[in-house]
Amino acid sequence: MSVHKETKRITTHTLQEMKDRGEKIAMLTAYDFSMATIVDDAGMDVILVGDSASNVMAGHETTLPITLDQMIYHASSVVRAAKRALVVVDLPFGSYQGNSKEALNSAIRIMKESGAHAVKLEGGAEVKESIERIVTAGIPVMGHLGLTPQSIYKFGTYTVRAKEEAEAQKLKDDVLVLQEAGCFSIVLEKIPAQLAATVSQSLRIPTIGIGAGSACDGQVLVVNDMIGLTKGFRPRFLRQYLDLYTEINGAIQSYIKDVKAVDFPNEKEQY
Numbered sequence: 001m002s003v004h005k006e007t008k009r010i011t012t013h014t015l016q017e018m019k020d021r022g023e024k025i026a027m028l029t030a031y032d033f034s035m036a037t038i039v040d041d042a043g044m045d046v047i048l049v050g051d052s053a054s055n056v057m058a059g060h061e062t063t064l065p066i067t068l069d070q071m072i073y074h075a076s077s078v079v080r081a082a083k084r085a086l087v088v089v090d091l092p093f094g095s096y097q098g099n100s101k102e103a104l105n106s107a108i109r110i111m112k113e114s115g116a117h118a119v120k121l122e123g124g125a126e127v128k129e130s131i132e133r134i135v136t137a138g139i140p141v142m143g144h145l146g147l148t149p150q151s152i153y154k155f156g157t158y159t160v161r162a163k164e165e166a167e168a169q170k171l172k173d174d175v176l177v178l179q180e181a182g183c184f185s186i187v188l189e190k191i192p193a194q195l196a197a198t199v200s201q202s203l204r205i206p207t208i209g210i211g212a213g214s215a216c217d218g219q220v221l222v223v224n225d226m227i228g229l230t231k232g233f234r235p236r237f238l239r240q241y242l243d244l245y246t247e248i249n250g251a252i253q254s255y256i257k258d259v260k261a262v263d264f265p266n267e268k269e270q271y
């Protein structure tokens with residue numbers, strides 16, 4: 001039986017209720033209609049159209065090159081597939097850092113042109129005004145702290161963040177600023193599990209962790225990584241549920257062999 005007939009659309013309020021009753025939130029990325037259909041049908045709570053599309057879909061080294069138009073294209077495809085999940089879309093690098101008006105315009109474009117339900121942006125106190133302006137316009141905002149890949153050239157590496165006391169304290173301050181500014185949830189990426197636990201307890205709103213331990217109110221992974229489509233990417237925080245790269249590669253090699261041997265198509269596969 002389809003999950004859609006039994007279950008109403010997940011909203012930001014549903015996520016708050018889940019935190020309040022101690023139910024964990026499951027979030028996964030998707031960037032296209034086919035994958036989003038599978039993810040939604042499986043019963044995912046939140047689908048993130050992440051700017052990780054820049055890496056896994058377009059083959060860039062960082063998330064910086066992806067554009068607002070490209071994010072809207074991916075988001076529209078996901079929205080057409082998602083019947084139950086809340087669809088959150090990343091504001092890409094360069095579409096909100098200028099000022100709060102630019103941030104609002106970018107968020108409005110995503111909502112209007114893709115039909116998504118919320119936006120996500122990276123940063124702490126420095127993006128407070130932008131968050132407030134977007135929320136005031138009626139658009140739900142998810143924050144993102146810890147390792148923020150759009151600032152990779154500032155950090156220099158993708159290693160764990162906030163291990164030092166000063167950075168940990170800044171993160172503790174920033175989560176409260178984001179909550180106060182109106183964020184409905186905050187992604188915590190690659191920070192010590194103990195810090196994520198403290199922060200999650202200090203907040204009214206749910207945290208979603210990636211490489212941030214089990215005490216977060218929910219978890220997120222990049223779908224291509226968790227099903228093993230991304231070749232050779234095995235960070236410690238990743239649980240890889242399938243090895244699709246090997247499976248698909250094997251299937252394609254079999255197809256090539258069958259074509260060369262004139263084994264495909266056979267009599268039943270032609271008219």
Ligand code: KIV
Pocket residue numbers: 029048049050051052053090187189210220221222
């Ligand atoms: O872009 C993305 O996929 C993300 C997740 C890693 C949280 O921001």
